[in-house]
Amino acid sequence: MMKSASGKGHRAKMEIRVRTSFLYLAIVGMGIVLLARPAQADTITLSGSLDSSQVVDGGGSSSTATGFGTVTIDTTLFTITTDLSWTGLSGPTDRAHLHDAPEGQSRFTPPNGLFFHELLDDTTVPLIDQVACGFAGGGFLTYCAPATWSVENVLQLSATNGYGYPDFASLVAAFESDGVYIDMHTQLYPEGEIRGQLLVPSVPEPTSLTLLGVGLLGLGLLRRHRPA
Numbered sequence: 001m002m003k004s005a006s007g008k009g010h011r012a013k014m015e016i017r018v019r020t021s022f023l024y025l026a027i028v029g030m031g032i033v034l035l036a037r038p039a040q041a042d043t044i045t046l047s048g049s050l051d052s053s054q055v056v057d058g059g060g061s062s063s064t065a066t067g068f069g070t071v072t073i074d075t076t077l078f079t080i081t082t083d084l085s086w087t088g089l090s091g092p093t094d095r096a097h098l099h100d101a102p103e104g105q106s107r108f109t110p111p112n113g114l115f116f117h118e119l120l121d122d123t124t125v126p127l128i129d130q131v132a133c134g135f136a137g138g139g140f141l142t143y144c145a146p147a148t149w150s151v152e153n154v155l156q157l158s159a160t161n162g163y164g165y166p167d168f169a170s171l172v173a174a175f176e177s178d179g180v181y182i183d184m185h186t187q188l189y190p191e192g193e194i195r196g197q198l199l200v201p202s203v204p205e206p207t208s209l210t211l212l213g214v215g216l217l218g219l220g221l222l223r224r225h226r227p228a
Contacts, residue, residue: 042074042075042076043072043073043074043075044072044073044075044172044175044176044200045070045071045072045073045200045201046070046071046072046073046175046179046180046198046199046200047068047069047070047071047198047199047201048068048069048179048196048197048198048199049066049067049068049196050065050066050067050068050069050086050182050183050184050194050195050196051063051065051066051067051194051195051196052064052065052193052194052195054103054104054181054194054195054196054197055183055189055191055192055193055194055195056104056105056106056195057106057107057108057183057191057192058189058190058191058192059191061189061192061193061194063088063089063090063188063189063193063194064088065086065087065088065089065090065147065184065193065194066086066087066088066194067084067085067086067087067182067184067194067196068084068085068086068196069082069083069084069085069182069196069198070082070083070084070198071098071175071180071198073172073175075168075172078156078157078158078159078161078168079154079155079156079157080098080117080154080155080157081152081153081154081155082098082119082151082152082153082154082155082182083150083151083152084096084119084150084151084152084153084182085149085150085151086148086149086150086184086194087147087148088147088148089147089148089184089186089193089194090147090186090187090188090189090193091134091147091186091187091188092131092132092133092134092137092143092144092145092146092147092186092187093120093144093145093146093147093184093185093186093193094120094133094135094137094138094139094141094144094145094185094186095118095120095137095138095139095141095184095185096118096119096120096145096151096182096183096184096185097116097117097118097119097182097183098115098116098117098119098180098181098182099112099113099115099116099180099181099182099183100112100113100114100115100116100164100174100175100178100180101113101178101181102178102179102197103178103179103181103197114164114165114174115163115164115165115171115174115180116164117153117155117163118139118140119151119153119182120139120140120141120145120151120153121139121140121141122140122141122142124151124152124153125141125145125149125151127142127143129145129146129149130142130143130144130145130146131143131144131145131146132144133187134187135187138185139185147186157171175200176200179197179198179199179200180197180198181195181196181197181198182195182196182198183195183196
C-alpha cells in the first residue's frame with residue numbers, strides 16, 4: 001500500500017511538471033506572437049479634418065468651413081479611394097485636390113508636388129447635383145459642387161504606376177511618412193479655402209507592460225497548479 005501511494009504521488013508530480021512545461025511554452029509562444037506579429041496589411045487608411053487654419057497658400061484663409069477626409073490605399077488592388085465631406089464653404093467649389101506635402105508646407109515647395117489628383121469631376125459629383133459656379137470655374141466639373149456636400153473618388157493605379165512616383169510602393173511609402181493633404185478652392189479663396197492633413201493613425205506596438213501582464217498571468221496559473 002505504501003508503494004502504491006508513493007507511485008501515485010510520483011505520477012501526480014510528473015503530471016504537474018508536464019502541465020508546467022506546457023504552460024511555460026504557452027507563455028513563451030504568446031510573447032513571440034506579440035513581438036513578431038506582422039504589421040503588413042492589404043489596406044492603409046489615412047484621415048484628418050479640414051479647416052482654414054491649415055491653409056498655407058494664397059495668404060491663408062479665414063473661412064469657418066470645415067470638412068473631413070479619409071484616404072484608403074489598397075496595396076493589393078492598387079487603388080486610392082478618397083471619401084471627402086465638407087460644410088459651410090463661402091460658395092460653390094470648383095476644385096478639390098490630393099497633394100503630397102507635409103503638414104504646414106506648400107506643394108510648391110520642393111521636393112513636394114510629385115502627386116496631384118483632382119477629386120471633383122462629373123462622376124464624383126453627378127451633373128444633376130452640380131450648381132452654378134458664379135465665376136469661371138476650373139477643374140474637371142462642368143459647373144461646381146455645392147458649398148456643403150460629400151464625394152467619393154477612386155483612383156486606379158498599378159504596381160508600376162506611382163502617379164508621379166517611381167512606382168506604387170514608393171507612393172505608399174511617401175503617404176505613410178508625411179501623409180497627404182486635401183485642399184478645396186472657391187471663388188473667394190482661389191488658392192484654397194480649407195485644407196486638411198491626412199495621416200495614418202499611430203498604432204501602439206506591443207510593450208513591456210503587455211509582456212509583463214502575460215507573465216503575471218502565467219505565474220498566477222502556475223501557483224494554482226503548484227502542489228501543496
